[in-house]
Amino acid sequence: MPGQQEKILDVRNLQTHFFTDDGVSKAVDGVDFSLNKGETLGLVGESGCGKSITSLSILRLIASPPGKIVGGEILFKGQDLIAKSEAEMRKIRGNEISMIFQEPMTSLNPVYTVGEQIAEVLRLHQNMGRKEAWEKAVDMLRLVGIPSPEKRATQEPHELSGGMRQRVMIAMALACRPEILIADEPTTALDVTIQAQILELMKKLQAEMGMSIIMITHDLGVVAETCDRVAVMYAGKVVEYTTAKNLFENPKHPYTIGLMNSLPRLDEDVEELVAIKGNVPSPFNMPTGCRFAPRCPHATELCHSKLPELLTSDDGSKVRCWMYTPEWDGASKTATEMGV
Amino acid sequence: MMMTADQTKKPLLEVQNLKQHFPIKGGILGRTVNHVKAVDDVSFTIFEGETLSIVGESGCGKSTTGRAILRLDEPTSGSVFFEGKDLLAMSKSQMRSMRKDLQVIFQDPFASLNPRQSVAQILGEALAIQNIVPANQRRERIIELLSHVGLRPDQIDRFPHEFSGGQRQRIGIARALAMQPKLIICDEAVSALDVSIQAQVLNLLKSLQKEFKLTYLFISHDLGVVRHISDRVMVMYLGKVVEIADKKSLFDSPQHPYTQALLSAIPVPDVSKKQERIILRGDVPSPINPPQGCRFHTRCPLAVERCKTEVPALTNVHSTHQVACHLVP
Numbered sequence A: 001m002p003g004q005q006e007k008i009l010d011v012r013n014l015q016t017h018f019f020t021d022d023g024v025s026k027a028v029d030g031v032d033f034s035l036n037k038g039e040t041l042g043l044v045g046e047s048g049c050g051k052s053i054t055s056l057s058i059l060r061l062i063a064s065p066p067g068k069i070v071g072g073e074i075l076f077k078g079q080d081l082i083a084k085s086e087a088e089m090r091k092i093r094g095n096e097i098s099m100i101f102q103e104p105m106t107s108l109n110p111v112y113t114v115g116e117q118i119a120e121v122l123r124l125h126q127n128m129g130r131k132e133a134w135e136k137a138v139d140m141l142r143l144v145g146i147p148s149p150e151k152r153a154t155q156e157p158h159e160l161s162g163g164m165r166q167r168v169m170i171a172m173a174l175a176c177r178p179e180i181l182i183a184d185e186p187t188t189a190l191d192v193t194i195q196a197q198i199l200e201l202m203k204k205l206q207a208e209m210g211m212s213i214i215m216i217t218h219d220l221g222v223v224a225e226t227c228d229r230v231a232v233m234y235a236g237k238v239v240e241y242t243t244a245k246n247l248f249e250n251p252k253h254p255y256t257i258g259l260m261n262s263l264p265r266l267d268e269d270v271e272e273l274v275a276i277k278g279n280v281p282s283p284f285n286m287p288t289g290c291r292f293a294p295r296c297p298h299a300t301e302l303c304h305s306k307l308p309e310l311l312t313s314d315d316g317s318k319v320r321c322w323m324y325t326p327e328w329d330g331a332s333k334t335a336t337e338m339g340v
Numbered sequence B: 001m002m003m004t005a006d007q008t009k010k011p012l013l014e015v016q017n018l019k020q021h022f023p024i025k026g027g028i029l030g031r032t033v034n035h036v037k038a039v040d041d042v043s044f045t046i047f048e049g050e051t052l053s054i055v056g057e058s059g060c061g062k063s064t065t066g067r068a069i070l071r072l073d074e075p076t077s078g079s080v081f082f083e084g085k086d087l088l089a090m091s092k093s094q095m096r097s098m099r100k101d102l103q104v105i106f107q108d109p110f111a112s113l114n115p116r117q118s119v120a121q122i123l124g125e126a127l128a129i130q131n132i133v134p135a136n137q138r139r140e141r142i143i144e145l146l147s148h149v150g151l152r153p154d155q156i157d158r159f160p161h162e163f164s165g166g167q168r169q170r171i172g173i174a175r176a177l178a179m180q181p182k183l184i185i186c187d188e189a190v191s192a193l194d195v196s197i198q199a200q201v202l203n204l205l206k207s208l209q210k211e212f213k214l215t216y217l218f219i220s221h222d223l224g225v226v227r228h229i230s231d232r233v234m235v236m237y238l239g240k241v242v243e244i245a246d247k248k249s250l251f252d253s254p255q256h257p258y259t260q261a262l263l264s265a266i267p268v269p270d271v272s273k274k275q276e277r278i279i280l281r282g283d284v285p286s287p288i289n290p291p292q293g294c295r296f297h298t299r300c301p302l303a304v305e306r307c308k309t310e311v312p313a314l315t316n317v318h319s320t321h322q323v324a325c326h327l328v329p
C-alpha cells in the first residue's frame, strides 16, 4: 500500500520549460510521482515526452539558459532540491543520487582508464586516498561482474564492449552507494541477450544495496520485468501513475491503453495492430485541452477545451483523464449531441 | 493459408553460399592483414508474396546480407538469383535496371531522404528512373502514392524536415512503391519509431503487401515486430544462419540454443508471466576471429566437445524448419 512505505523522493507538479528563439518549449509541464525506498519506479513514454528532462531536473542539471525549472517541488527525503544551492547539489549528485545515461560513451571520458574514473568519483565524495580509491574501484568492477577487474581497470572505455561499458557505468554510479539510482534507458543501446545480463545485474545489486531506482525506458517489457510502480508520461505530463501490476492488468488512461495495443506481442497473434492515430504534439504548440485529445478515440468537446487534472484514487494511483471524472457523462452527451 | 509444400511456392530470390568478408587494412603499407567475416556462407530462399525476416543481434550480419543482395557492397562470393537471374553475375548497368524490382527502406528515414528536395521531387525522381508514368501524369501519380502511405495531397510540396519520423518513413515507403518493386528489403525500417507510430507503419506495410503482392525481406532485431510481420524467420549469429523456420514453428518450438536464449531474453510486457530466462554469459565474439566449430559454442549452455571443432550444417527438423546444431537431430 502506498503511503505506508518510506517515500524517498516525491516529485510534485514539476515544470521545466525551455525559452528558445522559437518560443517556449514546455518540455516538462506537470510531472508527479513518488519513489519508495528500495523500489523501482518506471518512467515511460515515447520519445520527447520529457523523461530525460525530468531526470535532469531532479539532479538540477538543466542548462540555464535556455532551460529553467519554473514550478513544482522535488522532495528528496523531505527537502526540496529546487531550493538547494549548487554547492549543496554537488554533494548530492553522484553520491546520494546518481545517474546512468543511455549512451555510455558520452559519459565516460575516453582518455582515462575506467579504474581512474571510478576512483575519481570515490575521492571526490568519500575523501579516499589514491590507493584506497583504486582498490575500491577494482572491487566495484568485480561487483558488476567484469572478468579480471584488475586488468580491466587499467583499460580505456574504447577497449571494452558495449555491455561491459554499461557495467562500468553502473559500477561508477553505485560506487558511493547512492540512495537513488536514475537509469536513463540503461539497456536500449544493447542487444537483448546483453540487456538480460544488465537487468539481472541491476536487480541483484538493488537487493544487496537496497537503493531505489528510477528506470527510464520506452520498453514496456522492461517495465513489467523491473518496476514496482510506473509513471506514464505524455507530452510533458504524467497521465497515469500506478503499480506495475495495475498498469498491465487494468490500464486506465487511453494513452496507456493505446501503447499496450500498439505493441507487437511475442505471446499473441493479431492480424492488425491497433495503432494510435496521428503524432505527438509539438512542445512549442501544445493542445489547450487534454494533450492526448487530438489522438484519443474517446475525446469529447470537454477534452479539447479543458485540461484534465491528475486525479488520485483511494489506492493512491493517479490518472489524468476526463473519463474518470463526474463531468464525463455530461461531457460525452454534449459531444454526441454535437455530433463529435 | 500457410504454405507447407514447397512445390506450391515460387522462389523469388535464392541466395546461395553468400560470403561477405571485409578486408582489414593494417601496417604502414596498408596491406590486408585480416578479414571481418560478416556473412559467411549463407543460403536461403524467399518465396513470392511472403515476408522472410532476418533476426539476430548487432554485428550478426543481417544488414550486410541485405546490402550484399542489392550489391550496395560487392559480396566476396556466392550467388543471388532473382527470378532465376544471378544478380552477382550482372554488369553494373544490368544491375541498375534490376533496381526497380528490388527496393530498400532503411532505418533512418531522415538520412535516406535529400533534405533539399520536396516530397514531389523525391518521388518524381523515382518515377523518372522507373519511367513508366509519362511526365505530365507524374504529379497525379505522386498524389496517389501519398494516399497509399497515408499522407495528404497538400503535403506534396513539403520538405523532409517538416515531417515527423513516422511520416518520413512513409515517404521512404512511397519512394520504394513508386518503382513498383517486386521485393522490398526493409532494414530496421521501423526500429527508430515510437511504438504507437511503429504500429501505424507496420499496418501500412502489411496492407501494401496484400494490395501490391509485395515480397519483403525484413531485417530487424525486434522479435515482437518480426513475429507480427513474418511468414518465415531466419536467425543469424556471427555471420551464419543458425535456424530458419516458418514463424509458428520458430516461436513455438525454437530448436537452436541461441534462438532459445534470444527468445527467452526478451522482456514480456506482462507482470503475471514470469518466464524462465536463459542468461547467456559473455559477449558476442569478434567476427574477425570467430570461434572454430560452432560459432556459438563459447556462449552455448549446452556445448559439447564436438561443438568446438566441427561446424554444424543446417539440417531439417521438418520440411519447413532447419537448424544448425549438433545437438538437434
Ligand SMILES: Nc1ncnc2c1ncn2[C@@H]1O[C@H](COP(=O)(O)OP(=O)(O)OP(=O)(O)O)[C@@H](O)[C@H]1O
Pocket: A018, A020, A025, A027, A028, A045, A046, A047, A048, A049, A050, A051, A052, A053, A054, A066, A067, A218, A283
Ligand atoms: N535545450 C533544449 N531546448 C529546447 N527544447 C528542449 C531542450 N532539451 C530538450 N528539449 C525538449 O524537451 C522535450 C523533452 O525532451 P526529453 O529529452 O526529456 O525527452 P525523452 O522523453 O527523454 O525522449 P527520448 O525517449 O527520445 O529520450 C523534447 O520535446 C525536447 O525537444
Ligand code: SF4
Pocket: A253, A254, A255, A290, A291, A292, A293, A294, A296, A297, A298, A299, A300, A303, A304, A308, A320, A321, A322, A323
Ligand atoms: S481527457 Fe478526454 S481526450 Fe484526454 S485521454 Fe481522457 S478521454 Fe481522451
Ligand SMILES: [Mg+2]
Pocket: A051, A052, A053, A184
Ligand atoms: Mg531521453
